[in-house]
């Protein structure tokens with residue numbers, strides 16, 4: 001018996017070394033952690049239970065039968081983050097460059113299947129040279145098997161991808177179908193075709209980092225959500241992030257005790273809105289003063305800054321926050337902001353996370369670039385997402401709510417449950433000056449300015465909308481947290497169902 005145990009221990013020790021010490025050292029020299037080190041940081045101490053540690057590839061081409069490494073380039077299993085179950089796979093770059101073989105894919109599929117069975121999030125750590133070249137089409141099949149599972153899991157269990165090395169070619173489509181992507185600056189990249197192919201085909205010269213590094217994907221493309229300086233930061237952020245997530249679409253949002261009083265009043269908000277309506281202020285301040293302990297996990301903070309999306313908590317329970325940001329493009333809705341917020345709203349709705357919307361929007365961004373790139377279709381995404389969402393929706397208009405953008409931003413007409421306005425709210429079809437210039441075309445500048453003042457006095461307030469019941473109550477800014485907390489309490493048992501359909505046809 002002791003012999004058998006010794007053999008098992010030796011086998012295990014060998015498997016733990018992956019591609020060997022030399023390759024581990026080379027991984028460290030690149031500033032990267034190994035697959036197992038990453039899992040160690042991601043999960044609670046001693047909570048990881050590995051499966052399929054002894055799986056080997058089945059390839060016999062190119063003399064591959066002579067190099068079999070236990071685990072076959074991916075470490076898989078489950079563990080906990082702050083006591084809550086998650087499933088994990090972590091590609092091991094020290095084994096055949098983390099490349100995906102048929103067996104490697106089967107291991108990832110097993111993780112996804114197990115997570116779906118019990119309803120728990122999946123975190124995938126990507127660090128791979130792509131398809132295992134020696135295996136050819138078997139590897140392509142393996143990718144497609146993973147893709148299919150990513151799609152079926154979408155909206156059922158949260159899926160988070162951490163890109164911590166290469167992720168190229170068709171391999172990018174697995175993370176792309178997950179809910180959120182975190183990347184590490186300078187050591188991770190994602191592209192469909194790399195710099196060499198780009199140069200051959202289009203003659204463009206571009207570095208890996210410029211083409212598909214963390215900064216590119218979190219600023220320009222929005223493929224990824226957040227960029228971190230190193231593996232450790234990204235892994236610790238993933239722990240914080242998972243703390244906000246329900247385990248599955250069948251579970252409740254997590255609750256965590258808070259010492260922050262639900263009825264905390266924030267008098268500083270009463271003077272936040274500048275006297276001049278064209279002067280910006282930072283909407284982050286409202287968010288931080290509203291949520292528990294000012295703890296806010298922002299997604300895509302470096303992309304489409306004119307809208308802020310992220311997770312916070314109210315009375316310990318997760319909420320999604322969507323907020324126009326007057327500091328960027330005056331808070332206008334443009335293509336990028338619409339797409340960013342639409343995807344966020346749909347995520348919240350899929351996972352029963354209530355949505356709090358803070359509105360200060362002068363309208364959609366004008367211009368040929370916006371129109372010719374399809375603001376109609378992209379703006380419709382956000383409208384569609386809010387309109388179909390059945391989770392509790394609380395909206396607070398802090399200042400401007402003009403035109404179509406008023407409708408879009410979780411208005412009463414899109415089944416907003418509680419629609420509040422600060423006394424500083426201006427709810428109208430358009431800004432006073434523009435409106436008067438149309439209604440009183442041809443009048444003298446003096447008359448126009450007089451009429452503008454009249455229009456402002458009459459329409460630049462929340463009361464006309466409140467008279468019609470479009471605004472439920474005009475609230476004092478300092479009571480925002482209290483009102484939102486109370487509202488969410490009362491909406492806890494909200495039940496609303498959309499008509500039966502196979503699926504909708506959101507304007508993609």
Ligand code: HXC
Nearest residue numbers: 096097099128129130131132133134143166168169170171
């Ligand atoms: C098999 C691979 C591999 C791969 C790397 N390795 N990629 N083995 N299949 N795809 C092995 C290397 O042979 C090497 O083995 C070890 O991993 C480390 O690789 P290096 O090249 O030494 O590392 P580095 O210099 O850091 O370069 C990393 C890399 C490069 C940029 C990822 O390895 C690379 O270009 N690999 C090929 C990428 C590729 O073309 N993949 C297929 C894409 S097509 P040793 O034994 O020396 O340590 C694809 C289609 C997917 O993915 C379609 C899905 C639908």
